[in-house]
Amino acid sequence: MPQFFLNKRLIILLVSIIILVALIGFSLKQREELTWPEQFVKDTVGWAQTLVSRPAHSIAGFFENVKDLQNTYEENKELKSKLNDLAQLKADVQSLEDENTKLRDVLDKQESLRDFEPIQATVIGRNPERWNELVIINKGSTSGIEANMSVITSTGLIGKVKNSRQLTATVQLLSSNDSTNRVSAEIIGDEKFYGQIEGFDKEREMLLLRKIPYEAKIKEGQTVQTSGLGGLFPSGLIIGTVEEVVPDEYGLTQTAYVKPSADFYDIEHVMVVKRTMTQPILSDMMGEEEEKE
Secondary structure, eight states, X not given: OHHHHHHHHHHHHHHHHHHHHHXXXXXXXXXXXXXXXXXXXXXXXXXXXXXXXXXXXXXXHHHHHHHHHHHHHHHHHHHHHHHHHHHHHHHHHHHHHHHHHHHHHHHTOOOOTTOEEEEEEEEEEOXXXXXXXXXXXXXXXXXXXXXXXXXXXXXXXEEEEEEEOSSOEEEEETTSOOTTOEEEEEEOSSSOEEEEEEEEETTTTEEEEEEEETTOOOOTTOEEEEOSOSSSSOTTOEEEEEEEEEEOTTSSEEEEEEEXXXXXXXXXXXXXXXXXXXXXXXXXXXXXXXXXX
16 A cells, blocks of 8 residues: 555656646747746736836935935035135226226326237247247238347247348247347245346256345245346246256355246247337446437
């Protein structure tokens, strides 16, 4: 009797395995339609996935929207702060302009050493052998350009007009080693100090600002600009920044190495600056009396 039940169980197991294999093979066979049990299981699983995924996506989207809203709030706060600063700056500028106009009216001073008229020009010629000395521009005397007018780019002073013809003019760069190529300059800081641009160090590619008072405390990074006191250049034209200050050979004054703000190597478009204030006679500035006729 026990042997019979054992054989019966074995037979049921074998039949079940055969049926399972048959069902697997049947399900793997390419068919146009699924059986109703398969379709029921598939629909049930799909419905359950939808039921779970929708709330999950909704929750994830909610937290993502909250994060975006927080980022937008922070950006809006920062933009408002910048806008307030800009408005304050604009108000300060307007206030200073109004104050400057009133002071000029009170002093009856309509001219300034900073006043000038710019004349646009383009570089049309440059000698490779004198690349760091001269450039030729496409404007001349017919455009109002005269000798000794200062020449600038968008970044700073580059030199002065050496000579002017009818349609062209030659510009002498500050990087030229001409001993007569000098610029009266001032160093901007808590206290102003004056000196004179004389020469160019080719190895360091820096201008030499000489005759600075020995007691002057000059720091690296201070701005150097034209003083307007030399008789040729308007004041306020940017020349460069101080890189190093050393005593001169006699120890009586100091010399500053100035990194030019303009690029002397690559020059395309320039502005010739016509100073509007009356220029002094150079011989008067040197203490020489004019010859009597």
